[in-house]
Amino acid sequence: MSLPAGIRAIAGALLLAVAVSQLWNVLGLSRSPPTMVSHFVFNPGKCALRASPDIAPQSLSVEGRNIQLWVQSADASETMFKAQGTALRRALDCGTSPWCEGKGADDTYGTDQLPLVQRKRRGEAVELRGCEITADDFSPVSFKVLQPASRRLDALAAIALIVNLIALAMVLRPARK
């Protein structure tokens, strides 16, 4: 039993689409930027890491006390590491009290801290004295920059492409009468 022409055409189109993408993979010569792996530690018993627009969830790995960030960037540097630390610190929720949220009576804050309290009450991300995240709660450890692996001809990908082209030729060959 031979396949109808319509089925052959659809199967051929699918095989062709896969073949083009395989070709892109086998010949892909674009150079990726290095990967920066940054390591931080935090206190998971006290703090929780909230979602943050500054941190892509797929680049984040949290296991026990360790936070690792994997970012592909040509700008991997100490400055970037510090910026990541700041973003993570902002994303950490280490528990808080109504007082730390600016909900205490004004006379409990002291005059020098009242401007900060006013900003806090307006919704700004301000840390009041005594409410800071300490080094026990969160601290940066180190970062390393991994260079991309040199591209190699993947024999299996090449064989898969050949198998695909053979199947494509069989599908596109006119059906025998």
Place this chain on the structure above:
Amino acid sequence: MLYLRAALGLIIVYFAGAVLLLAVGPDLGAYSDIVLTCNVSGPDVAGCSERALSIAVGLLVAIVAVALMAEVLHRQDLRIVDSGAWFDRAAGKPGPQVLILSFLAMLTVVLMLHNLMRGGNALPAAVRIAPGESPFVSLENLCWPLLLQLFAWTRQPLWKAVFAAFLAAVAALSPFRAVLFAMLFFGAVAPLVAWAWSQRAVSKAKWRALAALLCMVALSAIAMGYETLVRERMYAGDASVQPAALAEGLVSRALTPFFQADLAAVVVARHAEAVPDFIDTMASKFRRDGVTNLNQRLYALLYQGGSEGQTTSMLYGEAVANSAYWPFWWAFSAPLLLLVIFFALRGTVAMPMLFAIALWRSAMGGLFDILPALILQVGFCLLLVASERASPAMRRQVPS
């Protein structure tokens, strides 16, 4: 029964080989993955090896018992099974055609996106699965056993070629050697062994079948050897890694699961409350946010980093994480459960390839690790059967 026997035989040979290697094999202190695992499970490689050996012996006894039960079940089941001719009838009807092409179209999208991502993104050698790739790898892992089942069912060279092309595309992208191995073993070597066995009485055909089998075994060995060597070189970041490392890599891969099964028991003994149970495992397979399964948790414990992966803590690891009962009981009853489901469904449609692969994969990663995928794969096959029965026959069929 060919594929089920092949799967059970493979597991028995693998467990028996592991017992032999662990009992009288090389010094395991040279294998980094094993040393790494023993560093966590303690106290040292020698103590760790003894426990791994006892696990291997227990698992071997359990799977031999399962194989005997499979033969008994097979002899009890006197139904005549349509081993696949129905598929070519189905593929000639519009309903099943739509289903098969929809499945292939979905897979095409996955493969295209994965290839495009891989082609433009050379990652550091230390990264085995890039975080963005894992959904594609999971979807491909869901699809390839089904493709292999379709490949085994069809007798039309054209469909075989199409399924083989998709299988090859998945194997080329998969970060797991086990995928290539399973495709070669179940898709080529096992059927050739059966064919060679059936031809043993025919003098000329006997030698032809034997030659074909030997060629396939040699090609499979070369493919697996090449894959292992490339991986050793890539992960070591050293292109001068010699083929001698190949045997070391294969032995390490073969024995590490027994040590990871032991690690699961140690972790459960230390922090039973923090170990994911089978519900977590099922939920993580459906990609519920923030849920990790047992094998992912163990992997993260061993290989800290942004790379994603899973250990293979076997049915033993799964048993200790989910129950206080004797773990080898689960190593016997889980594969038996798969066999019972296979025989129960055989009256509707025989899916030996799916269940053979499920037996093999669950022996490595646990039953709950593969159950969600198996449910979806079996569901698709049942849908195919239902649509075949509901579809009218094509008005005009072109003879081949």
